[in-house]
Amino acid sequence: MKQELRSKFGKYGGQFVPEVLMPALEELTEQYDKYKDDPVFNEELNYYLRDFAGRPSPLYHAKRLSEEYGVKIYLKREDLVHGGAHKLNNTLGQTLLARYMGKKRIIAETGAGQHGTACAMSGAAFGIRTEVYMGARDMVRQRMNVYRMELMGSKVIPVKSGSQTLKDAINEAMRDWVANVETTHYLIGSVVGPHPFPTIVRDFQSVIGKEVRMQIMEKEGRFPDSIVACTGGGSNAMGIFHPFIDDDVDLFAVEAGGSGMKATDKEALHSATLCAGEDGVLHGMRTKVLQNKYGQILESSSIAAGLDYAGVGPELAYLADIGRIKPRNSMDSEALDAFHDLCRFEGIIPALESSHAVAYVKKTANTGELGDLVVINISGRGDKDLETVMGMRK
Amino acid sequence: MRIAEKFKQLRAKKEGALIAYICAGDPTPEATKEYVTALVRGGADIIELGLPFSDPVADGPTIQAGIQRALDGGMTPDIYFKMVGSLRLHIPLVVMTYYNLIFKRGLEKFAKDCAASGMSGIIVPDLPPEESDELQQACKKNDIDLIYLVAPTTTGSRMNRILVEGKGFIYLVARLGVTGARSDVAVSTRELIQRVKTDTPKAVGFGISNGKQAARMIEDGADGVIVGSAFVDIIASGKDVMERLEALARELKEGVRR
Numbered sequence A: 001m002k003q004e005l006r007s008k009f010g011k012y013g014g015q016f017v018p019e020v021l022m023p024a025l026e027e028l029t030e031q032y033d034k035y036k037d038d039p040v041f042n043e044e045l046n047y048y049l050r051d052f053a054g055r056p057s058p059l060y061h062a063k064r065l066s067e068e069y070g071v072k073i074y075l076k077r078e079d080l081v082h083g084g085a086h087k088l089n090n091t092l093g094q095t096l097l098a099r100y101m102g103k104k105r106i107i108a109e110t111g112a113g114q115h116g117t118a119c120a121m122s123g124a125a126f127g128i129r130t131e132v133y134m135g136a137r138d139m140v141r142q143r144m145n146v147y148r149m150e151l152m153g154s155k156v157i158p159v160k161s162g163s164q165t166l167k168d169a170i171n172e173a174m175r176d177w178v179a180n181v182e183t184t185h186y187l188i189g190s191v192v193g194p195h196p197f198p199t200i201v202r203d204f205q206s207v208i209g210k211e212v213r214m215q216i217m218e219k220e221g222r223f224p225d226s227i228v229a230c231t232g233g234g235s236n237a238m239g240i241f242h243p244f245i246d247d248d249v250d251l252f253a254v255e256a257g258g259s260g261m262k263a264t265d266k267e268a269l270h271s272a273t274l275c276a277g278e279d280g281v282l283h284g285m286r287t288k289v290l291q292n293k294y295g296q297i298l299e300s301s302s303i304a305a306g307l308d309y310a311g312v313g314p315e316l317a318y319l320a321d322i323g324r325i326k327p328r329n330s331m332d333s334e335a336l337d338a339f340h341d342l343c344r345f346e347g348i349i350p351a352l353e354s355s356h357a358v359a360y361v362k363k364t365a366n367t368g369e370l371g372d373l374v375v376i377n378i379s380g381r382g383d384k385d386l387e388t389v390m391g392m393r394k
Numbered sequence B: 001m002r003i004a005e006k007f008k009q010l011r012a013k014k015e016g017a018l019i020a021y022i023c024a025g026d027p028t029p030e031a032t033k034e035y036v037t038a039l040v041r042g043g044a045d046i047i048e049l050g051l052p053f054s055d056p057v058a059d060g061p062t063i064q065a066g067i068q069r070a071l072d073g074g075m076t077p078d079i080y081f082k083m084v085g086s087l088r089l090h091i092p093l094v095v096m097t098y099y100n101l102i103f104k105r106g107l108e109k110f111a112k113d114c115a116a117s118g119m120s121g122i123i124v125p126d127l128p129p130e131e132s133d134e135l136q137q138a139c140k141k142n143d144i145d146l147i148y149l150v151a152p153t154t155t156g157s158r159m160n161r162i163l164v165e166g167k168g169f170i171y172l173v174a175r176l177g178v179t180g181a182r183s184d185v186a187v188s189t190r191e192l193i194q195r196v197k198t199d200t201p202k203a204v205g206f207g208i209s210n211g212k213q214a215a216r217m218i219e220d221g222a223d224g225v226i227v228g229s230a231f232v233d234i235i236a237s238g239k240d241v242m243e244r245l246e247a248l249a250r251e252l253k254e255g256v257r258r
């Protein structure tokens, strides 16, 4: 019998959205359920994942970094996926789904611009009109990505409300969806939002972990002791974790510790939602949220724009509560250090987001916590971050 | 006063209801108290008082800005309930807010605070019936009406559930989209009003900004109109706010007085 899609992960998840959207979520759940195991849909998706995105991505034994850190390290090279991040796995899947559903238009939110760029790529490849909401402040910080999106025919819409960052871009995309729900698919970029998005995005990103299962068996003849992934909304983490959920593999979700694990009643100096958030409801989901004592959402902070978010996927919140994943964090400065390590020792320039995962391995390898064999998800490449890094050196 | 009682009175007088929204604390708690009295003087039958949330996804630019002014002015749920408790209105008062503020305070406590401060109902634009069982229970215990929204996209069994569970009045969302004053009101509104078959009063909101539009809604079968952005616009302007709030309320009330 077919298993029905779950709307809740323990007490987390659900559908906390305006009434207008409920029928659309119902439709999306039905349609996704229909196509997710459909051979024609999957054949088409696999074709794009292989010939357009360049999958499978390599699992690379980082010999020099292993020596330096004192533990055997493999890197899952999502930085080599077309566009330079894991984001394309999800946008190809959802854009294809939107096309099967007969939607004429795609909208999305983006923080760093990586998800927006991936949307622009999928939109161009499938010929679907794509519009991306982006915080006005992020548009300045990430102007190369704005230009990339525009080159590929997407419209980038500046969001001037609130803190003018990712959280506000999601708000604005939801408002657009409320107004245009009949023709438009909202392509959420991480395992967040109302059901069924956390499940859909996790499933499309699970290609990462499925590949790792085969690749590590081939190379090592066994599963790793631990897998380490950076966690913003949590899509690259869930993507690599999910296929290993029932295995004896420790899963580390590394969040952005920013400039310190402190917060006022308006803002947090970090974005470590699993580590420091409290049960709440944001962007259509019940999950852990950075909030003040009244429930107002805090502005988060991180050197990595892609981790800079006050919420986190509901499934991660659940898995953290039951102890299946281990929430951790790395500070801005530690991530920068690790960024330079990977550049120098391996000739790989990682995204600042992914550098948080590397940093966690660096600081704990010698404690034994990670075991002897570690896989780090390098969720993206760092070209987009060069200006930030150069600015820090001055 | 209970919402049902208010609608009963109005029905006897063959009048539609004017439900007036402003955001509490915009720009200060003291100003809000005065603005509420101006709206009541103008003829508002029910006051819907927004409790500002940092991430109001169902609101358009006008109300977003009002919420921001209120938050900047220091409005919190504690101050809100204290202020509401001191209002002493003779008409029903309902709170409109997003779910996280209710959740964080605790559903029981929130409903109790509403009752203790003399409120009659709660509207939560990001809480569909599927997620509302617990709040519904807390509301029942405290004699508070949980008011549901119906959208143009709502149909079938979901519509039935809302009509069965909805208390106070049914909030009809006039068109797809967020709150905001419009010069046009969607044609589909009439169809929606007629599609919603219930004895519970029906009030139409989202986009209504003048007496003519308000009159149309009542002609089309609504029991009341909900107007927010047009009032918040006046507050934002900062000019002759009291007079203009009262005048607009009067115009709208004329409109619904069939």
Ligand SMILES: Cc1ncc(COP(=O)(O)O)c(C=O)c1O
Residues within 6 Å of the ligand: A085, A086, A111, A112, A113, A114, A115, A189, A190, A191, A230, A231, A232, A233, A234, A235, A236, A237, A305, A306, A307, A351, A353, A354, A379, A380, A381
């Ligand atoms: C390279 C990279 N890694 C990680 C993330 C964080 O997202 P998630 O936690 O959903 O993987 C982003 C988001 O933009 C990103 O660009």
